[in-house]
Amino acid sequence: MVLKESASQTAGPYVHIGCVPSFAGLEDMYGGVDPGSVMVTGEPAGRRIAFTGAVFDGEGAPLCDALIEVWQADGQGNHGPSNGFTGWGRQPSDGGTGAFRFDTIKPGAVDGQAPHLSLWIVARGINLGLHTRAYFDDEAEANAADSVLRLAGERAGTMIARTTPEGFHMDIYLQGDNETVFLDV
Amino acid sequence: MTLPEIAPRDRDWHPPALAPAYRSSVLRAPRHAPLRFDHTASELTGPVFGQDGIGPDDADLLINYARPGETAQGARIVVHGRLLDEGGRPVPGKLIEIWQANAGGRYRHKKDGYLAPLDPNFGGCGRCVTGPDGAYAFRTVAPGPYPWPNGGNDWRPAHIHFSVFGDGFAQRLITQMYFEGDPHIPLCPIVQSIPRADAVDRLVARLDMEATVPMDIRAYRFDIVLRGRDATIFENRMEGT
Numbered sequence: 001m002v003l004k005e006s007a008s009q010t011a012g013p014y015v016h017i018g019c020v021p022s023f024a025g026l027e028d029m030y031g032g033v034d035p036g037s038v039m040v041t042g043e044p045a046g047r048r049i050a051f052t053g054a055v056f057d058g059e060g061a062p063l064c065d066a067l068i069e070v071w072q073a074d075g076q077g078n079h080g081p082s083n084g085f086t087g088w089g090r091q092p093s094d095g096g097t098g099a100f101r102f103d104t105i106k107p108g109a110v111d112g113q114a115p116h117l118s119l120w121i122v123a124r125g126i127n128l129g130l131h132t133r134a135y136f137d138d139e140a141e142a143n144a145a146d147s148v149l150r151l152a153g154e155r156a157g158t159m160i161a162r163t164t165p166e167g168f169h170m171d172i173y174l175q176g177d178n179e180t181v182f183l184d185v
Numbered sequence: 186m187t188l189p190e191i192a193p194r195d196r197d198w199h200p201p202a203l204a205p206a207y208r209s210s211v212l213r214a215p216r217h218a219p220l221r222f223d224h225t226a227s228e229l230t231g232p233v234f235g236q237d238g239i240g241p242d243d244a245d246l247l248i249n250y251a252r253p254g255e256t257a258q259g260a261r262i263v264v265h266g267r268l269l270d271e272g273g274r275p276v277p278g279k280l281i282e283i284w285q286a287n288a289g290g291r292y293r294h295k296k297d298g299y300l301a302p303l304d305p306n307f308g309g310c311g312r313c314v315t316g317p318d319g320a321y322a323f324r325t326v327a328p329g330p331y332p333w334p335n336g337g338n339d340w341r342p343a344h345i346h347f348s349v350f351g352d353g354f355a356q357r358l359i360t361q362m363y364f365e366g367d368p369h370i371p372l373c374p375i376v377q378s379i380p381r382a383d384a385v386d387r388l389v390a391r392l393d394m395e396a397t398v399p400m401d402i403r404a405y406r407f408d409i410v411l412r413g414r415d416a417t418i419f420e421n422r423m424e425g426t
């Protein structure tokens with residue numbers, strides 16, 4: 001390697017202006033549609049789910065200025081845009097409650113791994129974007145065989161989303177007893 | 186499917202999660218070391234963006250929020266450079282998004298209450314897709330420095346935030362570009378959370394008189410580097426299989 005990666009810097013508190021401008025109040029920017037705001041654009045194969053959660057700091061307060069991205073396989077376990085599905089989503093946490101929500105489909109298994117969403121979290125105070133995964137609590141057999149969950153050991157449960165009426169929910173803890181497993185991706 | 190590998194991230198080159206002089210990091214820094222594992226398709230692939238959907242003025246912050254016939258206030262600049270990987274290869278076809286304060290140091294954001302006024306002709310965001318040679322360019326105004334709450338008398342150096350995509354989700358990067366000669370650079374806890382001076386230096390854009398348009402607009406040059414995709418490993422593997 002002849003060059004070094006550009007050093008990361010925090011996304012800061014105003015990341016929304018650049019990444020979700022409509023959310024930031026620039027309603028007409030980019031045709032009024034924030035990139036990544038819609039993942040399901042047609043009728044893709046697979047189960048429609050809402051993936052919800054929030055990100056919490058070391059004092060248990062939700063981050064109300066975070067930005068979360070999802071990258072995932074489609075219902076058949078293939079990455080890349082497929083019929084009616086983009087595979088990539090981006091949402092801000094709610095400015096009041098910190099809650100985030102992705103309307104997506106449940107991914108299929110990829111290369112022998114348990115089905116999962118790849119997550120990337122940036123915010124003020126986060127110097128290098130945090131990678132983690134969301135697995136699903138109705139995939140116990142596949143989860144038990146998943147190499148990343150096995151590596152995580154007793155902390156693996158922090159990467160497993162739990163079933164809700166609309167889909168799945170996973171809270172992300174930046175610190176504390178329940179600190180989420182972050183990945184050196 | 187065999188995908189080119191992505192070089193490991195040198196975490197000692199990046200700011201540590203916990204940088205106490207940057208107070209916001211104290212409660213937001215994970216305490217456990219991140220878990221290292223072998224990349225899978227989930228990390229080696231990523232979203233693909235084309236020119237489709239990119240508007241003709243998206244990369245021109247001078248006019249992309251301005252009333253017809255008007256432009257943003259401030260020193261007019263071009264910010265341009267190339268997106269490269271650690272192997273020095275251009276990275277074409279990738280989305281770059283930027284955001285910044287206006288010439289007075291004020292963001293168009295409901296949570297920014299700085300005294301400096303909003304500019305009705307400046308939104309503060311732009312985007313483009315890198316060309317075949319990895320090149321990108323934005324037109325904008327030079328952002329102003331601004332004060333920020335960090336427990337003392339803290340001012341951010343003038344900066345532009347950059348969000349960059351690569352081929353794989355593992356290459357996802359957000360960083361900031363600073364300006365050559367800014368005396369706030371050595372004083373800023375966010376900049377100085379980067380452990381090495383040479384890593385900071387690489388985030389400092391240089392005045393580029395070659396690209397300056399006489400009587401119109403000055404230019405700054407800023408190259409961005411993403412983690413390498415190791416073609417050598419890829420080729421060797423291909424031979425071996």
Ligand SMILES: [Fe+3]
Binds near residue numbers: 014344346
């Ligand atoms: Fe800023």
